[in-house]
Amino acid sequence: GENVEQHPSTLSVQEGDSAVIKCTYSDSASNYFPWYKQELGKGPQLIIDIRSNVGEKKDQRIAVTLNKTAKHFSLHITETQPEDSAVYFCAASWAGGYQKVTFGIGTKLQVIP
């Protein structure tokens, strides 16, 4: 089965700086890579995703890159704000018929004002 590794587990940045979270996956059949933000006591919210036919995707301050050869993908948050503080999960799945998503362990991001 799929195995997703995520690091770092915790990350503290100053407000306005950038934050980068990296993940690797094991199953070369995976072709869908979503990122979720989870605030305390709430379910994960999809913030951005990328499919294997592209190498980079950007949505305002958030960008994701994918290297299928190396099986790496990363989340980049620029100009961080205190409200970006949360736990972020990367995930991998095969979007061939349904979404059995395998999650990374999560990264607790703290943005210091």
Place this chain on the structure above:
Amino acid sequence: GAVVSQHPSRVICKSGTSVKIECRSLDFQATTMFWYRQFPKQSLMLMATSNEGSKATYEQGVEKDKFLINHASLTLSTLTVTSAHPEDSSFYICSAATRTEAFFGQGTRLTVV
């Protein structure tokens, strides 16, 4: 994005009783629904996968007779924790998936006293 409603958000029950958690996709039909369990400061662990009208597929180590899943329609799945014990206390999260994306409910905090 699509909305997945999970109810209740919090529940406290006595040991030995059963608790039902509902998961509804409000504005789309879900081909598959997933149930996850999350322990404090940990990632989401898949418990089971269910398709409408068929029996759920449980992950290894998850007791199917304890965690009953019913997937009555393309918009509703329920998880019933039977004969609950304090060790069942956890955060339970459902996910509803289309063929291309997965969306999460807001989670249910179960406390068994």
